Amino acid sequence: MSNNGLDACYEFRRREIRQMVKNIHGKIGSTINLSERIFLTMLSVTMSMLWGGSLNGEVAKLGLEIKDRLEEFMKLMGEPNLSDIFPMLSPFNLQGIESKAKKHVSWFYGFLESVIKQRMKLGEGPKMADSKDFLQQLLELNQRGDAKTSLSMMEIKAVLLDMVIGGTDTTFATIEWAMTELLRHPNKLRKVIEELDAIIGDQNVVKESNISRLPYLTAVVKETLRIHPPAPLLVPHMPNETTVIAGYTIPKNSWIFFNVWAIQRDAEFWEDPLRFEPERFLKDTEKRNYTGNSFHFFRLDQGGGFLLGFHWWRKLQCRF
Ligand code: HEM
Known part of the structure; x- marks a missing residue:
């Protein structure tokens, strides 16, 4: 999670973002579901940083199922729950929020178990610049043999789920809102484009290292x-x-x-x-x-x- 760790997996982010840009560019003149594109890209970015996974091709269907489940799960997390306000009521599960949330969590755990099993079968995952990916580091913590510092399989699944939920929905919602606000404010959109043209040039692709030179985009x-x-x-x-x-x-x-x-x-x-x-x-x-x-x-x-x-x-x- 350090800056060095993030730098080491830059290539994964670059690959997924370029794929999205290429995809959108190829659809010029037709209608696209931007929300879906952004979500699948952010999910792919998160998964590739964690275990080198990607959602290209036939697994895109899995991405859409994750999208639906995450959306429903986030709604459940935000819903006022009587059991939280009056803990003595929690055994009655009055609104059914806990049981619905548990169903989604167990589906996610099943999915993460299959990722972990595949990794254990294949050995180490894709190499990032001089380091192991996040899942590999968690699995090594599982094999430490020291009860105090090692992680159980349950804990590994919980950490991965935390990262998938924490990393995907937040970035997706931010990009979707930024695009929405820019479309609602064409004069601001024009300023973003002018800055990109002036600093990056219309034939070049933006890199993460360019961001400090793009103050207007950062302000957006x-x-x-x-x-x-x-x-x-x-x-x-x-x-x-x-x-x-x-x-x-x-x-x-x-x-x-x-x-x-x-x-x-x-x-x-x-x-x-x-x-x-x-x-x-x-x-x-x-x-x-x-x-x-x-x-x-x-x-x-x-x-x-x-x-x-x-x-x-x-x-x-x-x-x-
Ligand atoms: C626009 C992007 C993001 C926003 C606005 C955001 C926001 C937040 C907020 C508000 C918290 C709670 C902080 C607190 O009150 O203590 C949090 C925690 C966290 N975030 Fe993010 N986040 C973003 C991106 C990410 C990404 C990309 C990842 C991982 C890939 C991530 C992983 C986490 C984790 C693991 C936690 C701790 C959760 C816990 O305590 O169980 N977040 N984030």
Whole structure:
């Protein structure tokens, strides 16, 4: 998961993305289902980084089944569940959310088992620049023989499922929304094309290493993530100690939801928040950097991380 690890599997991402571009280019003049194309590509990118898998050719059907199941699974994860709010009700499974989710999880585990079995039969997977792929590293952790540091097969399947779900739906939703916003704002789309023509040239293909030279495209992605965060409440967090933040006591083991959807649309901090305006990220770029310890992506005034925490906490009141 390090930068070196990501660099080592760049070739897999390049291959899948070029395949998608070629595919779309070949359909000029006809209607295409962009959503399906993007999903299958992002799934192929994730699978190829994890175990060298791809969804080209006849396995594309499998990709569409994964798409349907993932979509349904994500809906179930986002649905308010009475059993979460009142844990004493959970044995009754009143809305059937848990049983439906379990059905999908067991289908995914079956699919991952077949991937693992095939790898064990064939030995090591495709070589990435000087390193083993993710699945190979997990399997080596399984064979350590030391109970403390080794991973069980169940844990390997859970990690792989986490990565497939975490890596595919998020990137797919972000690209789909970015394309939607650009189509709804032709003047912004024109700016993206002009930047690409000027920096890359219309006969060349964009490489990951070019991204730092494409500030407008980067601003489009940031603005898309601001208005349409793929995980609007993040994932639930749970403090393992009772903590006091800004005078509020957060009890040990309580479930915390961060409503980033509301934070990133808060008119107090974002001018005209519902407007798709990538330009806002071009002004004062340091404050709008979302990596490292800079939290200004969430909050644009002069306050630091603590105030951000406080702000988050205020938003949380209604969720407790
Ligand atoms: C637009 C792209 C993405 C977005 C917006 C996104 C967003 C998130 C968020 C909000 C969390 C929860 C962080 C927290 O509250 O602690 C998370 C966790 C995670 N993400 Fe992503 N993510 C993206 C891409 C990816 C990719 C490409 C992968 C892997 C290939 C990935 C794997 C994970 C994993 C493994 C976790 C931890 C899940 C856990 O704790 O069980 N994500 N991501």
